[in-house]
Amino acid sequence: MPLPTMTHSSSFLRLPATSSPHPPPADDASAAYAVVVLNQRLPRFAPLLWDRGILLLPCLDDALRSLFEVWCGLTDDDVVVCGVSWWVARAARLRVCADGGANRVFDGMPELLPAEDPDQVRMRSTAASTSVFFTMNSFLPILGCQRYKPDVIKGDMDSIRPEVKEYYSNLGAEIVDESHDQDTTDLHKCVSFITRNPPGSEESNLYILVLGALGGRFDHEMGNINVLYRFSNIRIVLLSDDCSIFLLPKTHSHEIHIERSIEGPHCGLIPMGSPSASTTTTGLRWNLDNTSMSYGGLISTSNIVEEETVRITSDSDLIWTISLRN
Structure with missing residues (x-):
């Protein structure tokens, strides 16, 4: 056969x-696309993927600082702009940071809107305008909702600053302490999370694009490749420059x-x-x-x-x- x-x-x-x-x-x-951002130098095409209008963003420990120096993610009632594929029309509303990634959101997002008060950037009301405007030189969305609040913060909780953890907890973010699990990599944890909370209706249509999976320490690269074998039923693409x-x-x-x-x-x-x-x-x-x-x-x-x-x-x-x- x-x-x-x-x-x-x-x-x-x-x-x-x-x-x-x-x-x-x-x-x-x-296809239902998801993007995972690891703590390595981002490839040159990362802004393209980020701006495509994707579905799900698990950002790993300390990864968001360099990410948000370049891009601005945004959400409305239907779309989370955090990745890929121009033919995707609808998106899941789920944002996940791994541990210290929450620090990067807290610090990095206001840097993209320097003319605004940082707390106003973080706390923009859901009743605000949901119009989005872009210029050639910047991605500066004018957008409603608490777009910089992660839905879930996952990890060992050894990198997130206490004031950031408290801030997002008070806004309703779910805090998941995974310090008990020292046997799986950050990528493994994020892929597991995505498969339990898939952005599409069918697992067979799920694509996970991983930025920052290559380069740096060789054992980290091999650990990331091992995740491909651990989740051989899921289409996972590791990307570098x-x-x-x-x-x-x-x-x-x-x-x-x-x-x-x-x-x-x-x-x-x-x-x-x-x-x-x-x-x-x-x-x-x-x-x-x-x-x-x-x-x-x-x-x-x-x-x-x-x-x-x-x-x-x-x-x-x-x-x-x-x-x-x-």
Whole structure:
């Protein structure tokens, strides 16, 4: 029996006015996107993702300071602007900070509106105007509701300042102390939270885009890649300035729609979890034909995308990575 097909696309990185040789895959059109921000340098396209109008924002410990130096998130009755995908029309109203990320919201948001009193920025009434205006040089929303109040603050509670914790608690934010859990990473905790509180109606349509997952300490990078395997039923994309990474589970065959204006040509297929006795591809310069791959043997790194669609089947879970263009 043939395997079901899973489609993949990086169209969320495409500018809204940019044309593409193919439309987003059918399941992308109904995708529910979530963004996770880790405590690493943000990729250059992060403002694009932030401004797309996405669904859910778990921001990890100390991550929001650099985030809000660049962007301004905003909410109205239907939309939380914290991420990706121009074809997403509705969004969940849920904002999550991990521990010290709440400090970044508290301090960083008023810095984006220096002409306003900081407390007025944080406490803007829900009865205020919900019109939104943007200029070429800044994102300065004029928006109602307590848009800078996180719905949930999660983590070890060892980084959040006491006055920030008290401030948001008094505004009704849920405080979740997870200091008892020292066995999972911040990304693992956030992905777990998203899967328990999905922004869409179907888990199969959920995409989690992770900014700041690559770079820095190698053990942190490996921990983030391990999360792909721990949640192999969820589409999680790790993003940096240089590349994107996601898991191709062996339960499906895969069609990867290449966005040539933003990605490629360099790519790789890596059997990180276990060896592959049989992997077959089309659309690459050096295709695999029922080929075995393993560490200490052959792995398909430094390959080149040749066609608009790359097709892959394997008897093992594989990591797919592709370079991102400047």
